[in-house]
Amino acid sequence: MYDHRSIERKWQENWRAANLYRTGADPAKPKYYILDMFPYPSGAGLHVGHPKGYIATDIVARLRLMQGYNVLHPMGWDAFGLPAENYAIKNKLHPRVATEANIATFKRQLGILGLSYDWEREINTTDPRYYKWTQWIFLQMWKRGLAFESYEPINWCPSCQTGLANEDLEDGKCERCGSAVEQRPMRQWVLKITDYADRLLTDLERLPGWEEPIKEMQRNWIGRSEGAEIEFKIQDTDQAVKVFTTRIDTIFGCTYVVLAPEHPLVAGLQARIKNWPAVESYLAAVKNKTDLQRTDLNKEKTGVALAGLAAINPFNGKAVPIFIADYVLNSYGTGAVMAVPAHDERDFEFAEKYDCPIRKSVADPADPDNKVFGGCYTADGVLVNSGEFSGLASAAARRKMIAWLEQSRLGVKRVNYKIKDWVYSRQRYWGEPIPLIHCANCGVVPVPEDELPVVLPEVESYEPTGTGESPLAAIADWVNVKCPACGGEAKRETNTMPQWGGSCWYYLRYMDPDNERVLVDKQKEAYWSPVDFYVGGAEHATRHLIYARFWHKFLYDIGAVHYDEPFTKLKHVGLIMGEDGRKMSKRWGNVINPDEMVDKFGADALRVYEMFMGPFEQAANWNTNGLVGTRKFLEKAEQLLAKPLPVRPDKRLLSLLHKTIRKVGLDIDNFRLNTAVSALMILVNELTDYKQAAQAWPFGSAEFAVFLQLLAPFAPHLSEELWERLGRPDSIFQSAWPAYDPALVKDENINLVISINGKLRATLVVPADISEAAAVKLAQDTAAIQKWLAGKQVIKTVFVPGKLLNLVIK
């Protein structure tokens, strides 16, 4: 009987004792670096969905190991950040204690799945020996002006009591706790990711191994748009307002200008604004709105004219009114737009409400009277009412108008990005301290590199203060230091880094986890980089995966790494949902615990099941019955060897074995693990049938060993056990992956499909290399075909060698 409990325990202990999964270092072998996105060890432990990606990469890692690669397959813990800290606060534990306990749980849960990690390279982002280098990288950025202090209003989560980056929001709410965020001006550290926006975008073209949807999400997030920045002089003043537009071709249709309420010119021109009380009350109303209310698309647009002010359109010299309205965002472009209601739906909606003129300047060739779209036409067309530019097509007009603008020094060509600089400080305890010191004399001074890491101090109360200060600010003997530059009284920076800091470079540390001299040894980096295959959740597309590419490119620029992209191939894992089709969560009571499943059915059955559920990238609902099915499959495989039977070689099954070698190898390479499993099931079914019918075993021990090798990446414990029972002294994972024999994979006879007018009418068993003439002759001699040909004429034959013959009749 298949006793998974003792088999799995036995081999997990043996593998550990033999250090079987230590990273290979044979210089004669090629390298393969396969990586999972490391988890943050939450208090809830793993549910069955988490290991899906880990199992899949484990299968690839084991295949590569058997194929003779030096495989780097590490695991670690992304343990800083809000989830760990909130969990600790809730359970009244120190975050460090909670994190350690959670890591122990995770590690045990991963352990019982039989994953082939090299635990000698385990890393933990909260380990000072690790975050020393996170701090070091931050300092390099600071030295090059890529980390800077800012006082701009940022997203503030009132519940988590910290500032957040744009990437940390979901629908204007805090991604962690769901509270509506507020805009709050505060001192913060910001990383200038916008300096890298263009490279982050264009280099996506150099990543053919990434899935297109993920790349598309990054493109959208970066949001490059090309246009022009144009100066509108403000009438009777020496001031001007700059607007950004991608549609300069519509500028002759501009009938007003809109400023964001926060635009500095509003306050600057207060004296000239004749309806200031109305303006002031509008500003107050806007200030009271949450971000969510302000960006609600369903709400009606509001605004107020700045009476007494007008802007001059540089193209036609016409004066147009100026409004403020909160549909214009201060944070994008110049915070001001030229409004063209005839060709922009937002402007159109606003213009109708406030009775602004609608002036057409681009004609739709298909609709010259502009009757469609209720008077608003947003696509490209041919310019009309546009002075010397009339008659040009939109694209050509944009080029000429920008040239004219630059020549007249009234504006410039401009590229804007949606991506914003990365708000990098958090007013929380559980993160890497930012290694800077504030000195009254010298300003901001870096902690000298030889004094890194700046260790997170032990603290009595680590709960957030809500004052915009981190809890660290209250620890006087940590905060007060001597200035490294002048020796005077100074204070440490008390903000900490966000969750995403440590994960920006961890994949480099696995290459050289214990190095105390540099973040990663150059030679080791040159050997292992880049990551050959990276697997994780799609939710990281616009956060971790953009941040990490940004940091990696920076490290490339300062010569710390030899290649400018970290991950050459990327796949996202589809979620495993509950049996009810909902996301697994305590709230729905639909969480399936892997420990229980492993105990009941075995880690191997769970591994095979999770791969068999469907295409890897696709979400799938859990179904314990399916797990019972893969368990039965393993039982059948185990039974094959249960009692000795005479060997009677069988050519058909030998051929099937070699086809399976080919299919399993190809399927793992293409990450189609569900069909690899089904190929193994077919083989086991055939072997079982043969055994029952013939009371014999069609394979010698060598062939059965090959079958075990094919099964081994999926069900390592059982395969290893049967391998041993077969009398093999070494681990199955030290054996070489089998090659298939091309002669055995080829069929001598095939089923030739005979169709008439494309409809299947017969299948005939024929030699694989049958000629067209022979096939036609054979078809004509077949009764089932003759019936259809009677009284008709064959006007054409289509022959696909080895596959089908189609007769076209009339």
Added chain:
RNA sequence: GGUCCAGUGGUGGAAUUGGUAUACACGCAGCACUUAAAAUGCUGUGCCGACAGGCAUGUGGGUUCGAGUCCCACCUGGACCACCA
């Protein structure tokens, strides 16, 4: 509103990428074993039809000797972004 995916039996899904649609698994039904149940094994299982055969891959068109696969329009569901000028 924008961008990108996906619609195949009762269910999860397969289809060598334009060539036997429904592999494999679950579920269900029947039979065997059993005093009985569980477990196991065997058989059947897209729909209509007694058979011949016909009809089926969200809907409607098209291309082709041949379409789940390619093209056009639509419907439905999902993911991400969202007043980005």
